[in-house]
Amino acid sequence: MTHPDDETTAVEAQASPPPEEEAPRAPENGPWHHVLRSITTGNAAVAVLSVLLAMIVGSILIIATDEEVRTAAGYITARPGDFFSAAWEAISGAYSALFRGSVYNSNGADFQASIRPLTETLKFAGPLIAAGLGVGLAFRAGLFNIGGRGQMLVAGAAAGWVGTELDLPFPLQLVVAVVAGMIGGALWAGVAGLLKARTGAHEVIVTIMLNYVGFYLVFYALSTQGLLQAPGSINPKSLPMDENATLPKLLGDRFNLHLGFLLALIAVAVVWWLLNRSALGYRFRAVGENPHAARTAGIDVGRTYVVAMLIAGGLVGLAASNQVLGTTTSGVTVDLDAGIGFDAITVALLGRSNPVGILFAGILFGAFKAGGFSMQASEGIPVDIVLVIQSLIVLFIAAPPLVRALFRLPVKEAK
Numbered sequence: 450m451t452h453p454d455d456e457t458t459a460v461e462a463q464a465s466p467p468p469e470e471e472a473p474r475a476p477e478n479g480p481w482h483h484v485l486r487s488i489t490t491g492n493a494a495v496a497v498l499s500v501l502l503a504m505i506v507g508s509i510l511i512i513a514t515d516e517e518v519r520t521a522a523g524y525i526t527a528r529p530g531d532f533f534s535a536a537w538e539a540i541s542g543a544y545s546a547l548f549r550g551s552v553y554n555s556n557g558a559d560f561q562a563s564i565r566p567l568t569e570t571l572k573f574a575g576p577l578i579a580a581g582l583g584v585g586l587a588f589r590a591g592l593f594n595i596g597g598r599g600q601m602l603v604a605g606a607a608a609g610w611v612g613t614e615l616d617l618p619f620p621l622q623l624v625v626a627v628v629a630g631m632i633g634g635a636l637w638a639g640v641a642g643l644l645k646a647r648t649g650a651h652e653v654i655v656t657i658m659l660n661y662v663g664f665y666l667v668f669y670a671l672s673t674q675g676l677l678q679a680p681g682s683i684n685p686k687s688l689p690m691d692e693n694a695t696l697p698k699l700l701g702d703r704f705n706l707h708l709g710f711l712l713a714l715i716a717v718a719v720v721w722w723l724l725n726r727s728a729l730g731y732r733f734r735a736v737g738e739n740p741h742a743a744r745t746a747g748i749d750v751g752r753t754y755v756v757a758m759l760i761a762g763g764l765v766g767l768a769a770s771n772q773v774l775g776t777t778t779s780g781v782t783v784d785l786d787a788g789i790g791f792d793a794i795t796v797a798l799l800g801r802s803n804p805v806g807i808l809f810a811g812i813l814f815g816a817f818k819a820g821g822f823s824m825q826a827s828e829g830i831p832v833d834i835v836l837v838i839q840s841l842i843v844l845f846i847a848a849p850p851l852v853r854a855l856f857r858l859p860v861k862e863a864k
Contacts, residue, residue, distance in 0.1 A: 550823020574815030596656025597790030599663030634766020642758025646751030
């Protein structure tokens with residue numbers, strides 16, 4: 450007697466074709482297809498294309514502000530070639546000047562003069578990279594560190610005090626000044642982290658308010674004899690940095706590139722290791738992804754917030770030390786941050802809070818700073834155009850679906 454299950458199994462075996470008779474499977478895509486898809490669906494593609502879109506819009510603004518283009522536009526219907534020729538000359542001249550002012554000056558008298566723009570770019574990039582790391586690390590922990598300006602001011606004042614008031618041999622005074630700046634920035638940012646952990650106060654509001662508090666505290670110190678104000682001065686400014694507290698130049702006196710850029714590179718390596726290879730970095734990323742799940746897993750979320758803001762503030766403090774002890778050694782002022790505290794937010798966004806991405810984003814924005822003045826001097830392009838381009842980069846990065854739609858990029862597949 451045949452069991453019913455045996456009959457069912459026999460019927461299924463007859464209904465299904467043998468293995469050798471199965472329809473041939475479509476060949477899998479080659480490795481280059483996977484590489485290309487990984488690039489086009491990743492965040493790096495969106496960042497690069499955001500920069501490209503911003504420069505395209507910047508080109509339109511350059512055309513609109515150029516006198517010869519506006520003149521040619523008056524008779525465009527009669528001689529359209531003049532308009533397009535003038536527009537091309539304005540755009541190519543502006544970006545050529547940007548390149549000559551930030552990477553390589555082909556009109557330089559010698560090799561040193563030709564590569565000087567690149568060294569200026571790296572000099573400007575140093576504090577941008579360090580501050581961008583501070584903002585990016587806070588982002589990875591789920592915190593929005595908008596207090597870069599206040600942290601830089603307090604850190605710069607601390608580093609400047611050591612650099613002007615203490616009398617220590619080199620390099621001890623330099624090391625103490627850098628460490629003092631990092632501690633000052635860490636403590637100022639730690640206030641926001643502590644309030645977030647203990648009271649739930651939103652770090653965006655707290656850090657913005659601390660910007661104002663830090664500004665007026667430093668202004669008071671720079672305006673008061675016996676604190677930071679230079680003796681006999683009526684301006685809110687300190688004495689110049691002592692020679693023993695100045696970051697040494699890397700390529701000689703002819704170039705302004707100093708040790709601060711190397712310190713920024715070291716910070717990139719340390720932050721990369723911290724985020725990707727350490728238990729503390731794992732806690733940062735876990736809390737940043739989902740603080741409720743992290744708390745359930747046994748992570749002290751409040752303590753993580755405080756530690757993240759302390760480290761973030763220390764990195765911003767390194768940027769301030771870079772400024773005070775290397776770039777503007779003439780003395781501490783309330784303008785020592787030079788907009789870096791807010792530019793760091795853009796650098797962190799462009800770098801996707803990845804240390805390596807922040808490194809390249811910082812160099813790019815350093816090139817904008819170095820080349821913007823060359824554009825204005827040689828081509829008459831307003832330096833504000835560079836600021837508009839930077840703002841547009843943030844706008845496009847904040848809207849990745851728009852960038853993907855404009856360039857028809859494939860959407861990243863969910864795992």
